[in-house]
Amino acid sequence: xxxxxxxxxxxxxxxxxxxxxxxxxxxxxxxxxxxxxxxxxxxxxxxxxxxxxxxxxxxxxxxxxxxxxxxxxxxxxxxxxxxxxxxxxxxxxxxxxxxxxxxxxxxxxxxxxxxxxxxxxxxxxxxxxxxxxxxxxxxxxxxxxxxxxxxxxxxxxxxxxxxxxxxxxxxxxxxxxxxxxxxxxxxxxxxxxxxxxxxxxxxxxxxxxxxxxxxxxxxxxxxxxxxxxxxxxxxxxxxxxxxxxxxxxxxxxxxxxxxxxxxxxxxxxxxxxxxxxxxxxxxxxxxxxxxxxxxxxxxxxxxxxxxxxxxxxxxxxxxxxxxxxxxxxxxxxxxxxxxxxxxxxxxxxxxxxxxxxxxxxxxxxxxxxxxxxxxxxxxxxxxxxxxxxxx
Amino acid sequence: xxxxxxxxxxxxxxxxxxxxxxxxxxxxxxxxxxxxxxxxxxxxxxxxxxxxxxxxxxxxxxxxxxxxxxxxxxxxxxxxxxxxxxxxxxxxxxxxxxxxxxxxxxxxxxxxxxxxxxxxxxxxxxxxxxxxxxxxxxxxxxxxxxxxxxxxxxxxxxxxxxxxxxxxxxxxxxxxxxxxxxxxxxxxxxxxxxxxxxxxxxxxxxxxxxxxxxxxxxxxxxxxxxxxxxxxxxxxxxxxxxxxxxxxxxxxxxxxxxxxxxxxxxxxxxxxxxxxxxxxxxxxxxxxxxxxxxxxxxxxxxxxxxxxxxxxxxxxxxxxxxxxxxxxxxxxxxxxxxxxxxxxxxxxxxxxxxxxxxxxxxxxxxxxxxxxxxxxxxxxxxxxxxxxxxx
Numbered sequence: 001x002x003x004x005x006x007x008x009x010x011x012x013x014x015x016x017x018x019x020x021x022x023x024x025x026x027x028x029x030x031x032x033x034x035x036x037x038x039x040x041x042x043x044x045x046x047x048x049x050x051x052x053x054x055x056x057x058x059x060x061x062x063x064x065x066x067x068x069x070x071x072x073x074x075x076x077x078x079x080x081x082x083x084x085x086x087x088x089x090x091x092x093x094x095x096x097x098x099x100x101x102x103x104x105x106x107x108x109x110x111x112x113x114x115x116x117x118x119x120x121x122x123x124x125x126x127x128x129x130x131x132x133x134x135x136x137x138x139x140x141x142x143x144x145x146x147x148x149x150x151x152x153x154x155x156x157x158x159x160x161x162x163x164x165x166x167x168x169x170x171x172x173x174x175x176x177x178x179x180x181x182x183x184x185x186x187x188x189x190x191x192x193x194x195x196x197x198x199x200x201x202x203x204x205x206x207x208x209x210x211x212x213x214x215x216x217x218x219x220x221x222x223x224x225x226x227x228x229x230x231x232x233x234x235x236x237x238x239x240x241x242x243x244x245x246x247x248x249x250x251x252x253x254x255x256x257x258x259x260x261x262x263x264x265x266x267x268x269x270x271x272x273x274x275x276x277x278x279x280x281x282x283x284x285x286x287x288x289x290x291x292x293x294x295x296x297x298x299x300x301x302x303x304x305x306x307x308x309x310x311x312x313x314x315x316x317x318x319x320x321x322x323x324x325x326x327x328x329x330x331x332x333x334x335x336x337x338x339x340x341x342x343x344x345x346x347x348x349x350x351x352x353x354x355x356x357x358x359x360x361x362x363x364x365x366x367x368x369x370x371x372x373x374x375x376x377x378x379x380x381x382x383x384x385x386x387x388x389x390x391x
Numbered sequence: 392x393x394x395x396x397x398x399x400x401x402x403x404x405x406x407x408x409x410x411x412x413x414x415x416x417x418x419x420x421x422x423x424x425x426x427x428x429x430x431x432x433x434x435x436x437x438x439x440x441x442x443x444x445x446x447x448x449x450x451x452x453x454x455x456x457x458x459x460x461x462x463x464x465x466x467x468x469x470x471x472x473x474x475x476x477x478x479x480x481x482x483x484x485x486x487x488x489x490x491x492x493x494x495x496x497x498x499x500x501x502x503x504x505x506x507x508x509x510x511x512x513x514x515x516x517x518x519x520x521x522x523x524x525x526x527x528x529x530x531x532x533x534x535x536x537x538x539x540x541x542x543x544x545x546x547x548x549x550x551x552x553x554x555x556x557x558x559x560x561x562x563x564x565x566x567x568x569x570x571x572x573x574x575x576x577x578x579x580x581x582x583x584x585x586x587x588x589x590x591x592x593x594x595x596x597x598x599x600x601x602x603x604x605x606x607x608x609x610x611x612x613x614x615x616x617x618x619x620x621x622x623x624x625x626x627x628x629x630x631x632x633x634x635x636x637x638x639x640x641x642x643x644x645x646x647x648x649x650x651x652x653x654x655x656x657x658x659x660x661x662x663x664x665x666x667x668x669x670x671x672x673x674x675x676x677x678x679x680x681x682x683x684x685x686x687x688x689x690x691x692x693x694x695x696x697x698x699x700x701x702x703x704x705x706x707x708x709x710x711x712x713x714x715x716x717x718x719x720x721x722x723x724x725x726x727x728x729x730x731x732x733x734x735x736x737x738x739x740x741x742x743x744x745x746x747x748x749x750x751x752x753x754x755x756x757x758x759x760x761x762x763x764x765x766x767x768x769x770x771x772x773x774x775x776x777x778x779x780x781x782x
Contacts, residue, residue: 044620045606048516048720069707069749072618090707091731094724099514123490123521125439130514130539132523148521191593191600198589202582202623209582209625215436216603227463232593234600292719316460316481327718329439333485340482358460 002041003252004161006079012039013062015154017054020147026116027108028055028147029135031127033152033326037253040064040080044073047126047326049093050100056113063111065104067093096196101131105138114139119147125328149333155323156334158348162254162323163371168208169256170284170369170380172249176200177258180219180247181388186239186264190232191218197247204251211250214330218246225363228356240265241390242272244365246354248330249381255330256380257324257352260368274385275312275364279355282307286318286353287368291376296341302354312357319353322369347372350380393432394643395552403430404453406545406570407446416497417507418540419446422518424717426542429642431455431471435464436701438517438717440484441491449505453671454502456495458484487637491521495501496529505530510538516719537599540724546714547725549739553645553714554762557741559599559769560647563640567591568649571610571638572779577630577655581623588638595642602641605721609637616754619747631656633663635756637745639721640772646721647771648714648743650758653779666703666755667778670746673698677709677744677758682767694746703748713760738763740767741771 002009016039020028029052036042036053040062050226051066063084064074071087074080108114118139121127136144158166176197183196197217204210216252220230221243237243241264248257261276268276285306286299303318319337322330330352335343337353354367366385370377393400407430411419421427424438431444431453442457454475455465462478465471471717479494499505509530512518514537527535550558567588574587588608595601611621613632628634632655639648652667659667675688676697694709710728715723721743726734728744745758761768 043622044618045609045622045719046620048606050720062506069619072749072751073621076614076618077621091729093708094722094727105614120520122524125516125519127520128514128516129511129518129520129523132520132535133513146521189600191595195590195594195601198593199586202589203586204582204625207625209580209623210586212607212622216438218436223467227435227467228460229437229469230464231434231603232600234595234598276417317484328436332441336485338482358463360463 002077002079003123004041008159008161009041012154013055015239016151017057017104017164019150019154020055020057020119020284023119023147023150024117025119025145025147026057027113027118028150029118029120030055030151031131032124033126033145034253034324037326038151038155038324040078042047042074042078044070046073050131052104054108056111057357058113063107065107087295099130099288101134101310102138105135108139109165115141117145118142119145119150121148122146141350142350152332152334155332156321156349157346158323158350158371163348164387165251166256166371166380168251169254170250172201172204172210172251173247173256173258173369174206174381174383176177176247176249177245177260177383178244179259181262184237184262185390186237188237190221190235190237194219194232201250208251211253212257213248213250214325214327215248220244221364226358226360237264242268242363244363251286253324253326255325256313256369257322257330257367258369258381258383259356259365260383260388261365262390264390265328268387268389271362272364272387275357278307278310278312279366279383281354283366283368285357287377290345290372292345292347292372292374294333294345296337296345297339297341300337300339314355314357318355319351322350322352345372347374377384393468393470395432399552400430401469401551401593402431403545404446407542408448410541410545411446411448411510413424413506413598414510414536414538416510416536417448418504418509419538419541420509420511421446421542421562422512422522423515423542424517425715428717429542429546431469431717433465433469434644435461437461437464442507443495447501447669449504454498458497463535469708476506490521491526492525493529496526499530505772506532508536509533510536510541512539513537514539514778523778524729547712547724547740548737548739549762554739554741556642556645557647557714557762557771559642560640560645562636562649563592563595563601563642564760565640565772566596566651566773567638567640568636568651568774571636572651573635574652575628575653576781577628579628581612581626581628585610585623592641599642604639604641605646605716610762611635611754617749617751619749628655633659633754635754637756644715644717646716647760648713648721648745648758649760649772649774650745650747650756651774651779653781655781657782659778662753663755663778666748666753669698669701670704670748670755670757674744674746674757674759678768681736681763683736683738683763683765685736686735687726687728687734688730690732691728705746709746710742713741713743736763738765
């Protein structure tokens with residue numbers, strides 16, 4: 001069974017069709033797993049083979065097309081009627097002679113959708129160049145348009161039901177960080193810490209199941225703190241080293257990231273303490289000004305202005321929109337909090353601000369995950385912001 | 392530090408260049424994370440943004456290009472000299488005006504590699520259609536060729552060092568399945584079982600760190616056993632239901648999958664028992680005939696001939712090659728054990744045979760993960776094959 005009501009999914013489809021009209025698209029060909037899930041409820045680790053969801057302006061319900069063995073999953077967990085679940089044979093998989101796009105193109109022709117403007121997600125992983133070539137070759141009467149992030153932009157404002165899911169994810173995130181800070185200490189193996197973290201991520205709470213995150217625990221230690229995307233090894237944590245944790249809680253694929261900094265030893269070095277103080281001041285100023293009507297770049301400007309005096313410079317974006325997602329990324333690929341992003345913040349948007357510092361001489365991470373209310377923001381968790389010092 | 396010796400990586404690069412010569416490629420543009428890792432040691436969860444590894448026939452070492460914040464990771468864990476680690480600025484990330492391929496094309500031009508035949512991985516996730524379009528537009532003097540699975544085919548025969556890693560992964564796989572069968576019982580929540588499984592996957596053994604799998608635990612129960620790629624929820628296991636487990640052990644990104652079937656209750660239904668018996672007989676016959684010189688399709692034919700008499704039919708491939716991998720797939724995308732695959736089995740190939748049955752009335756999974764020796768095969772684990780019955 002799908003995790004939201006059929007009405008909620010059909011409302012999302014309706015809003016997607018509105019955007020298709022705006023963008024001049026008759027048939028939307030969706031490959032991105034989160035977008036497929038968002039519009040149909042379909043859920044399965046089947047995205048390592050080609051699959052798609054079609055949204056046609058001429059038909060109420062979307063159509064799912066995937067590998068034969070996964071069709072029963074679509075029947076079990078999507079809101080789609082069985083007529084709109086279609087399967088290709090297994091010899092299409094990773095074949096050098098057949099391609100799943102040939103089957104998908106045949107479906108499009110049979111439904112009479114091959115003469116219009118077809119939107120594809122041109123810069124989404126899961127839509128390869130070859131997929132495009134085969135689709136184009138098989139549908140000579142179609143006009144192809146770039147529909148990259150079209151559905152992502154439908155996702156950007158969350159329903160109250162989605163916010164409810166994210167609150168549960170926030171509770172899990174809190175538990176995940178608590179477990180991490182409890183287990184990490186000098187002498188402990190990184191992999192044993194990762195194990196304790198994953199155990200809480202998957203377990204969730206007493207009431208609600210956790211889910212797999214779109215990004216595994218990122219946990220940099222020692223010289224690893226110069227960079228943000230390392231995982232773990234059998235190495236033991238040492239005395240007098242910093243640990244950066246970028247983790248998250250997930251409920252039904254809805255993500256709430258949480259990032260904090262630890263220091264193992266007597267007292268963090270002065271540079272780390274000062275950097276932390278600056279980042280927290282900047283983050284706090286940015287959070288204070290967020291409400292409906294401000295733009296993404298204004299949030300970043302507030303951050304930048306606040307930290308300017310200290311000489312600290314951060315070149316990368318300080319945040320992005322979050323919600324439902326699948327590997328490899330929990331970012332929504334819509335809002336980026338950086339200069340030039342003029343997106344106007346609205347109620348029920350959900351953001352992750354993470355002004356992380358990964359320099360050769362110092363690393364520091366802290367974040368905030370929240371949604372926008374009528375007048376400001378509401379955090380998904382309330383977790384101490386300061387460096388967690390452990391001996 | 393990279394996990395293999397510099398010599399081992401450079402030998403892989405040498406064999407890649409041999410294949411580039413065969414395929415008529417001067418510059419290889421690699422996007423697939425496992426291929427990047429295989430040729431350079433680079434490791435980081437950074438593949439949610441565009442990145443690449445370039446292999447030129449004109450230069451000994453490959454070149455890594457990625458996002459600025461990830462360059463320090465390449466400096467820490469790849470064998471590349473710092474001259475061959477290049478970074479693009481953060482405002483290229485998910486931008487609507489700039490594209491990381493512009494930066495990468497500039498590097499190719501500066502190194503004088505833009506006039507030749509450039510091979511790209513046309514059907515690999517992580518190489519989007521847009522990536523191709525931007526690259527082609529930026530390199531008008533180049534001829535583009537499909538180099539899909541070129542490096543995958545270099546990977547197909549493992550070094551002894553790689554087999555050593557997979558033996559460790561096999562040990563972890565054994566522990567993972569033991570933990571799963573210990574925790575799963577009527578009344579237990581699926582998410583608590585997933586938690587126990589992930590804890591062992593990440594922890595590894597007392598000597599060796601586990602790693603994140605390219606596919607999370609797949610654990611179908613009850614009516615979920617009609618399909619192979621479901622994960623878990625807060626649902627409690629019930630009495631008289633089957634559970635299919637497709638799990639794995641991972642060491643330094645080397646995967647050894649393990650799949651088994653459980654039945655919760657007094658005794659599995661006759662259809663399940665009979666299906667299990669047939670599958671085990673077919674699997675055993677297939678394993679018995681594998682040695683250097685047989686072809687992939689001959690393995691499948693042996694399986695098919697053995698089960699024929701029972702009327703059981705399996706339309707999907709029964710196995711594939713395994714080794715180093717990253718999400719979303721632990722399959723290597725080279726050998727598929729099915730009709731038409733004429734790949735000749737050679738020493739130090741590693742395979743996963745999983746003749747799974749996911750039908751409306753019965754599901755059954757069992758597998759074997761092994762490598763090929765001079766005279767036959769050597770299993771990566773020795774785990775009971777029979778249905779694990781628990782009350």
